[in-house]
Amino acid sequence: MTWARAILLTMTFSTIATALQASVTKAPFGKTQDGTPVEIYTITSGKAEARIMTYGARVVSLKVPDRDGKVGDVVLGYNSVAEYQADPSTYFGSIVGRYGNRLAKGTFAIDGKEYHVPVNNNGQSLHGGTLGFDKLVWTGKEIPDGVEMTLVSKDGDMGYPGTMTTHAKYTLHGATLRIDYTLSTDKTTVANITNHSYFNLSGDGSGSILDEIITIPASRYTPVTPVLIPTGIEPVAGTPFDFTKPTVIGKRIDEANEQLKIAGGYDHNWVLNGQMGVLHEAAKVEDPKSGRVLTVTTTEPGVQFYTGNFLDGTFKGKTGAVYAKHAGLCLETQHFPDSPNHPSFPSTLLKPGQPRHSTTIFTFTTEAKK
Template identity: 75%
Template structure:
């Protein structure tokens, strides 16, 4: 992306976020399996409505108008807390951590010490292990235009060193839902937080995302082995993973490509070319059926594009909707998978006295 386009995109998002703010309401949403009360916050801007619950600090619904003004919920999920807790594999809408994505064999070294965290995905650790941040009840606090979610993960939680304090703040202004992450620790540790929402711009439960046009302005990605663990960094040129120009998601998803065969579709990390820490475009999704457009901006160095390859349709979603394979896509802004074991990747180490902050914005618009 050119510098001029990056500046224009940033200004466009900023203008959207500076428009009318959101009203915020809080309500009870039942309790988790341990009897801990769960609350849900509703953010309404007049253009978009977002509902965020304290279980997993997750996006439960996100209602957005189409080109004709018809409103639909564009994220997958469930109607009850019990259904979210029954599904231990999909992570619908949740903040995943302490380490989002995978760590090979659940092992890493830090400051000369070897650590073993729980494995829960083909011998690897995925999204924090057996009891990740998605399954915990966060503390919610209303803030202007949104809600701040806080979680304290104690030293040794799931095998990770250091007491980690995580704040994730959702704010809604105009048609842009902004997520601000802030993390601090009292001992050297590793952390990689992301939001795991599944988007279907036609509305959850309405077909697949294979006809959507996707743009990812990245020239490189991290190829994976059979366990979906990165093996390095390679160019997207000449591969079905090149989305530098708008391309239908389903156009090449069944190509005879080893990376697509391994993942059963797309489930890879793209290396965003701009400097980490600077707000930049990570992806753009256009739904030709409804005209809805999702633009993702982030300060993170990578984005995981996932095409819902492991969805089966067997567990009914909201209102009994079926979510089969490719029923939605994820765009998880992040540091790279297995970074603690790849010194050349952007570091996920977090040190005392040096909190980390990052921002991701999901901005919605329409095209004719």
């Protein structure tokens, strides 16, 4: 190979790599009520666009094409920080913690010592308590193909022991949004981190998700008490919770089933069949209307499938449309709810010198009209 040809090939490969790399820009996105500046990062890959803001490390928008190539925003949310702060209970797009999902009565024990954290949901602690990670301003840093969000939660914050540092890296490759989490602490604590985006594959503000089709590769789930605390693990076979085969979300959601009645729909944790710590499929959602398909893979042992049962039309979203019941669905990859109080569940203990790493990937494709 000649020297000139080698230079040309090097330049060609460099051009391809540059073309494949996502661009990242940062801009102001207003301030919180206490005057803290909020920034928003826009990640553009050429096939998709994700906007992530530092308030709650939230996915504000995620634009991907439909089967006809028309780009649409597929996550619910608002146009301003003020609107997010005015809505304390939906957690649109945020990273929730220090303990995502529920802790029974806000109580858990570590090495025989009992801890109490704020209760904020029917006498239970939900998503970290009254001032969880979703309501804090994270520190953003541009990285290749995305943004790294960092939050330091001090020892005693919301009653949790240990100073815990959370890094969440959002990267965009093609139409795939990836989140890599790293958690560390200086004192043994409990931690369960997840992203709480609401998806509607027909587009934000387009109506109900009940006609979308979901598959969840899980043969078991965790049924709950009337205050949504797990009672144990049971098989999905023969119940409306069996999504091992593609099923229209709304097909069984109104069946006379006590678990569906308790939650007003689906709001449960599925025990995934894959191996914890290794990437495996958590769910696949297909939208016959738009042709969009979302496949979620994760290293986590569970996924909370939530059908937006508590959306009640109180708030209007980015398009001005009202978010009514079932306007979006959540697929919160996670350890199980209330794990510290269930010795048989995968442990959520986080110990000094033992950082925890996890990954969740949201991949968007399209399929032809059937």
